Amino acid sequence: MKFSQSQSATRSGPSGSVVSRNLRMNTISNNNNNNNNNHNNIIVSNATLMAPIPHVPQTKKEDNIFSSSKSFTSSKVSKPARSPRRSTVFNRLSVRKSTVPSTLLPAKDWQISDFEMGRKLGKGKFGKVYCVREKRSGFICALKVMNKKELMTYKVEKQFVREILLQANVRHINCLRLYNWFEDDQNVYLILEYANDGELYQLLKKERRFGDVRASCYIAQVAKGLLYLHSKNIIHRDLKPENILLHFDNQIKLSDFGWSVYSPGARRTTMCGTLDYLPPEMVEAKNHGKTVDVWALGILMYEFLVGRPPFEEENSKMTYKRIANVDLRIPNYVSPDAADLIKRLLRYDPDKRINLHDVLVHPWILNNKSRWKDLPTTI
Template identity: 55%
Template sequence: MNSCQSSDTSGERKRWSLDNFEVGRPLGKGKFGNVYLAREVNSKFIVALKMLFKSQLQKANVEHQLRREIEIQANLRHPNILRLYGYFYDEKRVFLILEYAAQGELYKVLQSQPNGCFDEKRTARYILQLSQALGYCHSKKVIHRDIKPENILLDLRGDLKIADFGWSVHSPSSKRTTLCGTLDYLPPEMVEGKAHDENVDLWSIGVLAYEFLCGSPPFESESNAETYKKISKVDLKFPSHLSPGAKDLISRLLRHSPRERLNLEGVCKHPWIVKMLNPSG
């Protein structure tokens, strides 16, 4: 990274440093550093300041991944994608200036629910927002590849924000073969070592919808080997409390063949989503 500049709203270049911010309480702890609540001194604008230690990034050999993450996220503008306003660095640390999502991690909100799951109406709202955000990403040739509750935040109004683009790629045409993401959310093509494309994100939506409604991912098992096997066979079992509409949406997304998965437009228009969000319609 050879610059610590970012565009402000007037289109001029702004050079940031730690002196521009009043740093407050910690919001969370990441693998390579911490996230803090912060306020820009002049405008009083509230942000989340993510501090990463260069030594830890180098040790894990992920500097290239961070560069790619910054490049991708800084260029995305969507109401359900967390804004990356800019970044700067000093001798030992890299700082990302991020949009502040007041309700925090969706994962923690999910865990705090009765029975550890959301009702169908709330799930439908999140799945719609997620699908619209991923549709925007795919239109920009960005594949996310690591959709899971830990990588999603909620803002003050309770709207969903995709927050972590660490495994994302800008992939205009080629198929990719990197095994990445989190085991419970990996699609069959990744598990089986085949090439993959943006359809991996469709599978993740299906897994997420299932976890929102049931409290755990559909292929979760005692061992990694067992999880791999279940994913590869699409060994999908639904609890009895799920409505036929929810089961239909999930089973249309969790298809072994990437080509057979319901596309994002289809998710947004699915009768169950429409019914949940427009009960009178």
């Protein structure tokens, strides 16, 4: 589920060349629907989705979001006269929510009228994301509005349900929080943690590329978020700047769990994610596991330091070829320590890629760590 306004945007690379995002395509094989079988018991084992929204003081910056925008009422989210054909997938999700023990139920059943909506944060094929304020508490969060009919038309409702069930169980400072969800006749709504400074991609586009201090600060946090997800047997599978959000004090949040999968044992076969970030095992249609995220971390690190992905070409065929051959060309201006870590992350053999624990104690991380506190605010 993509809500990035910059998905097909262009930006200038460090040498002034324009880097296209159009090659960032999502792919999926015919066996995608088989990936949902392992999620049926996840939500019952945790109270995560059912927790009431906490109260967090509103900041002046957040207040400006609402004072500078027109008040948003529930009438702006159009409602059909009759409910569209209801997918059995949504039925099962609703039943699962209602059968959780009563002690885990939220303080109330949410509806769109409970929120004052500020500016639109992004839009995608199936809906929009807004910055919202819960009227009673004043709590600031994000609301992801997904159209049911669109989800069913494109046969991605199972993927969307999987996204809800997985993210509901995620509790880590570097992973975007899903507080709750609700629905009406037309839409499904996700109540999400609000990341104050938006997409990391927007900062990268503005800066063109990052220096070692900022890049290492973000890579370390991404590694910590991935370590947590992997400890829960969750593979993210779509790591990229567009799916990383920035909060206060350069804190990052991994977001968009639409391609994520719960994989406690068997290796996966579905080809998915973003072309520039696909590992060799995916482009060669081999089984894959958690190390696809390690590869993606290497691509992300390279893009932070160089301003573009390492295997990007004018056409997808050439990109596939360079990925399969690990045709890695690191510019001379990348520091030796950084180049070493990139090479350790981007290895053809998944089993030979550096462990995420070792990423956090790599010299490139440790030598820059003391300067993270001096980084300026982000956007």
